[in-house]
Amino acid sequence: MAVATRSRRPKRKRRSSLGLGEELSPSPMPTAPLPMLFTLLAEPFDDPDWIFEPKLDGLRVIVRFDGNDVLVLSRNLASQNFQFPEIVAACEESLTRPMIVDGEVVCFDERGRSSFRALQQRFHLKNAREVEARMRKHPAYLFLFDLLYVDRFDVTTLPLRRRKELLEQTVRWSSQVRNVVGIRGEGRRTLKQACAAGEEGIVGKHLESLYVPARSPWWVKLKCIGRQEFVIGGFTEPQRSRVGLGSLLVGYYSDDGKRLIYAGKVGTGFTNEGLLDLRKRLGALEQSENPFDAEEGPRMGVVHWVKPMLVAEIAYAEWTQNTLLRQPRFEGLRPDKKPRDCRRERPLD
DSSP: OOOOSSOOSOOOOOOOOTTGGGTOOOOOOOSSOOOOEEEEBSSOOEEEEEEEEEOOSSEEEEEEEOSSOEEEEETTSOBOTTTOHHHHHHHHHHBOSSEEEEEEEEOBOTTSOBOHHHHGGGTTOOOHHHHHHHHHHSOOEEEEEEEEEETTEEOTTSOHHHHHHHHHHHBOOOSSEEEOOOEEEEHHHHHHHHHHTTOOEEEEEETTOOOOSSEEEEEEEEESSEEEEEEEEEEOOOOTTOOSOSOEEEEEEOTTSOOEEEEEEEOOSOOHHHHHHHHHHHHTTEESSOOSOTTTSOOOSSOEEEOSOOEEEEEESEEOTTSOEESOEEEEEOTTSOGGGOOOOOOBO
16 A cells, blocks of 8 residues: 555545434534543442443544645644555545544554554554565554544534534544444443453543533543653663663653652563653653653662653553552653653542
8 A cells, every 4th residue: 555645536526414404503623623631530330320431542633624635633633644654545535524523543462452553563654665574464444433523514612422423424434434333321340341251441431421522521531550751861771682772761750740759660561662662752852951850860870861751651560659660661762751741540439
């Protein structure tokens, strides 16, 4: 499949407005819509007014189709068209009218589960041939779960249940563009089943929730294991037969965004190829200054400090009493996340 970033199809004729003119007034299509974010919860719950969906281990995207061109945007509004040309092509076939949809790009592991480790093989690529080779080895799929705009109408002020109905009506579903199916009311059972299957967790959404470009208590996430994004502030030298680097030193920003707080060192979850790639990336960011807060930073031997510009997704068992990560494991880099947005996630009770 040739790598392309623009549709060569003629502009499609405008279809009916699905009767939305009775509910809403027409408005211009937004150029750079931001996604609605989830609030972390400590415990699952049951409620018939909520729907519970799988928490996919992928790349959150907003897809904008103006009737001619498809634009796939990550959370930080970076185009993903070059990295995922098969998603662009699939959207050209599946999005039946001008619309903006919310979803997740995923790759699968050998067990058929969404896998960020597989997906990260598609990031950072700048060569078209390499994109095509990785695309064959790690094909990507798009799971859609919400609708922000359709025809000439902004539908974010409609409740989720109505947006879901419109999404199902206006997308031509395929093996590559798939609908996210949720379970109504049963959060406890859904989370238990997800954890037993080795999945990351679930998300819950209130069926009357409006779509807001911010973190909301009406959209929640429940995790089977601890997992979040951390900023890389340094690394250690490899020992014995290890290549590239020994451990990553990671942290998160204080709530006011002024201090980078040390969270621990991460020494597992790497491949040799990944270690060498990280060493190259971090080597270009080396600095003499320790970026972590002086009072809470690491105290160890030889360390290479780096500018806090790279974000890593880390899985872990729990936080220790000393506010350090226990049994952390590297999952991959997150180019779609900004370092200053990395805060310690604390679940609401």
